[in-house]
Amino acid sequence: MKFNTGSAMKASVSVSQDQLIDWLCRLVRIKRVSGNEHEAVEFFKQEFSRFGFQFKQSGRNLLAWRGSGKKTLLFNTHTDTVPANKGWTLDPHDPLRKDGRVHGLGANDAGGCLVGMFGALLSADFDESRATLMFAPTCEEEVAGDGFEKFVHEIPHFDACVTGEPTNCEICIAERGMFKLDLVTRGKSAHAARPWQGVNAAYLAARDILKIEELYEGFTERDELLGRTTLAVVMLNGGVARNVIPSEVKWTVDGRTIPQLDNEATIARVEKALSEHTKIEQKKVRFGVWKRDAKDELVQCACKAAPKSKVGAFGGVSDAWWNQKAQGLILGPGLSEQSHAADEWIEEKEVMRGYEIYRGIAEKFLGQ
Numbered sequence: 001m002k003f004n005t006g007s008a009m010k011a012s013v014s015v016s017q018d019q020l021i022d023w024l025c026r027l028v029r030i031k032r033v034s035g036n037e038h039e040a041v042e043f044f045k046q047e048f049s050r051f052g053f054q055f056k057q058s059g060r061n062l063l064a065w066r067g068s069g070k071k072t073l074l075f076n077t078h079t080d081t082v083p084a085n086k087g088w089t090l091d092p093h094d095p096l097r098k099d100g101r102v103h104g105l106g107a108n109d110a111g112g113c114l115v116g117m118f119g120a121l122l123s124a125d126f127d128e129s130r131a132t133l134m135f136a137p138t139c140e141e142e143v144a145g146d147g148f149e150k151f152v153h154e155i156p157h158f159d160a161c162v163t164g165e166p167t168n169c170e171i172c173i174a175e176r177g178m179f180k181l182d183l184v185t186r187g188k189s190a191h192a193a194r195p196w197q198g199v200n201a202a203y204l205a206a207r208d209i210l211k212i213e214e215l216y217e218g219f220t221e222r223d224e225l226l227g228r229t230t231l232a233v234v235m236l237n238g239g240v241a242r243n244v245i246p247s248e249v250k251w252t253v254d255g256r257t258i259p260q261l262d263n264e265a266t267i268a269r270v271e272k273a274l275s276e277h278t279k280i281e282q283k284k285v286r287f288g289v290w291k292r293d294a295k296d297e298l299v300q301c302a303c304k305a306a307p308k309s310k311v312g313a314f315g316g317v318s319d320a321w322w323n324q325k326a327q328g329l330i331l332g333p334g335l336s337e338q339s340h341a342a343d344e345w346i347e348e349k350e351v352m353r354g355y356e357i358y359r360g361i362a363e364k365f366l367g368q
C-alpha cells in the first residue's frame with residue numbers, strides 16, 4: 001500500500017489486532033533503555049518506508065506524516081524504556097503472550113501507545129488535502145534529554161497534540177508540576193562516646209524533616225482535577241562510622257504541584273520552614289503544572305471517540321509538558337501501575353481499544 005501524501009485519497013485500511021500485537025512483540029524484543037533507542041528508530045524507519053510514509057529524523061526522534069492540509073494533529077509518544085528492575089521473573093525482551101496479555105519490558109509504557117498511534121496514522125480516514133496527521137515516536141522521555149523537549153521545536157506547526165502514556169484510555173488534560181530538592185543538614189562531628197562535644201546532624205535533620213511533613217499536611221490549596229500539592233522526603237543519607245556523631249545528613253524532597261500552589265511558591269514555603277542548619281544544595285525543576293480546557297475541540301473529539309472514558313488528570317509527568325502552545329491531552333492504552341513494574345504487561349484487547357480511540361480522535365479532529 002502506498003499513500004500519496006498531498007492527494008485527496010482516503011485510507012480505507014483497518015489495522016487488525018494481530019498486526020498491532022505483532023508490532024508490539026517486535027518492539028519488546030528491541031532493547032531501548034533511554035539513550036539507546038537506535039534500534040527502535042530503525043524499526044520505525046523500516047515500517048514507515050514499507051508503508052510509503054514521508055518522514056524525517058533528528059537524532060533518535062522521528063516524524064512521519066500523512067496529508068498536506070492545514071489542520072494538523074500530532075501523535076507523540078516515547079520509544080525508550082526504564083531498565084528492567086530486579087523483580088522481573090520473565091525475560092524482559094522475550095515477549096510472552098499469556099491469558100490475553102503481552103508481557104515484556106515497555107509493552108505497557110509506552111508500547112501500546114506506539115503501535116496504537118502508528119496504526120491510527122496508517123488507517124485514519126480523513127481528507128489529506130485539508131488536514132495532516134503526524135506521528136512522532138521520540139526518545140528519552142524517562143530521563144531529561146534529547147527527546148520531545150528538543151524535537152518539538154523541529155516539528156512544523158500543529159493545532160493539537162495527543163501524548164501517549166498508559167491512562168487506561170482515560171482522557172487526561174492536566175498533570176502536576178514536579179521539583180526535586182537536594183538538601184544538606186550540617187552539625188559537628190565528635191566521638192560517639194562524647195556526644196556533648198558535637199552537634200548531631202541526625203537530630204537536626206530529623207526536626208527539619210518533620211517540618212516538611214507538617215508543611216505538606218497543612219496545604220489547603222486544592223485543584224478540582226489535580227488535587228493537592230504534595231511533598232515527600234524520598235532519600236536520606238548520613239553518618240560515616242558506627243562510633244562517630246554525624247556531622248552531615250543529605251536528603252532529598254520530591255514535590256508535585258498544582259496551579260494554586262506551584263513549584264516556585266512551594267519551594268519558597270520549604271525554604272521558610274527549614275532551620276538554619278539545613279541548606280538547599282540543588283533545585284531541579286523540570287516540569288511545571290500543565291493544564292488544558294475540557295471545552296477544547298481536541299478534548300471534545302476525544303470524548304466522542306472514547307465515550308466511556310472520563311476526563312481527568314494524569315498521575316505522573318509526561319512529555320505533554322513540552323507542548324506549551326497547542327491543544328493537548330494525554331491518553332493511551334494500558335494501566336499506569338504497570339509502567340516500570342516487574343513482568344510488565346498490557347492486555348491485547350486494550351491495545352486494540354487504544355488504536356481505535358486514537359483513530360477516532362484523528363478522524364473527528366481532522367474531519368471538522
Ligand SMILES: [Zn+2]
Pocket residue numbers: 078109110141165166339
Ligand atoms: Zn511513559
